[in-house]
Amino acid sequence: MLNTHSSQKQHAPMPKLAIWLLSRLANPAYRDELIGDMEEEYTERQLTNQDASNWLLRQTTMAIWDGQKAMIRTTGFVKTLSIILCVLALPTIALFVGWLSNMHMPSEHLWQLLMAGEVHYILFNSEYWGIAWNESGVSHLEVDMFMHIPSILWAMVFAVSAYLFLKKLKPSVWVFSAFTLAYILVPYLFGYGVISVFELPPQKVGPILAFMMLAPFFTLPAYVGFLFKGFANCST
Template identity: 60%
Template sequence: MHSKNAQQENHTALPKLVGWLLSRLANPAYKNELIGDLEEEYIERQSAHQETTKWLCSQAMFAIWDGQKAMARTTKFVKVISIILCILALPTIVFFVGWLANMQDPSEQLWQLLVDGKIHAILFNSEYWQSAWNEHGLGQIGLATFINVPGIFWALLFAGASYLFLSKTNSNSWQYGIFALAFIVVPYLLGYAAISALEPEPQKIGPTIAFMVLAPFFTIPVYLVILFGRFRK
């Protein structure tokens, strides 16, 4: 009798790490039931001297994956991703505008990329970041540099389109996020396509470049305001 009780005491619940991960990453809709079922089967497997480590790892990984898929469909996840987009995009645009405003004798490579409208290639060019940092563009940039009527108009157009989209459709936060993302990237795509097709003189690409970068700059904050205002939960 004593040996039997001692044997049962050795059959513990889930390991602490597994329990901690499941309590935070499993699907909240049935998290408690899932942990309870796993604990029961885990103890039964221990009692029957069956393999438990691989089985528990596979079950935990599947539960965590399912939980993360469920979380990715929530409004909270969309808001987090949107905030990250804002944190990454807006300072990058400000830094780029500062570099443009204070650009002095850029290298032939950077100049050619700029003339071709390939801002995406410039941002992934280490020479650009070194040049922008050395020229201290942010310290000499004024608010007037960011005044761009087409960009502001585009943001207002997005606000109106968002109102129609949300009022005429029963869209969730993910669908609205995709809708907003299209509005954010379209100015850049339009500008790049126009420069590639028309091949304007270098002196005339300034307004197009400004629209390409400043339209998203104004649109992203409008998107965040509408997102947090419409989808409160």
């Protein structure tokens, strides 16, 4: 009885948790073959009294890591990430533009941040969110607040550049996303640099802040459009 019980323990199948994780998180290009090979190796290690448990843990971790790296390289992942970015960024920018257009006597702290062009600090300020949502919120937004010609022209320049970039160089999805990120960051960095270097009066800071925020606002949807049109295959 004891020998039979020991034999059964030595021939235990690979844990169902490991199989479940591998079947969902390993690289789909060779997922089934990998699970089969690991089951054979796991059984053989038990039969030869090798450390099967630690080996299985290491191999499962490495297979999941490899699978996630492969998944990140797919256009499907980039498309999903881009949609999430738009869902988060576009309403945030719209709310900031509404607050900037309907601003009445902000606190000294918010005013200093505004005059320094430090929007990245304003957006992480709890006082701003309370004011923007309650006093200058969505109900105060109007279409003409977004009619900013320099920002629209910037988005048009991006559209032409993106078309040529995709047509002539045929970049990977990540290279194209990095290209777009540069177009999104340049207006903000340019505006922040100008406001930081020159002591501008408030009436001149406002249009620069609008360009810093609205140029990405118009560029992001154009990027998503090119992304879905230029990278139809989600597996590359």
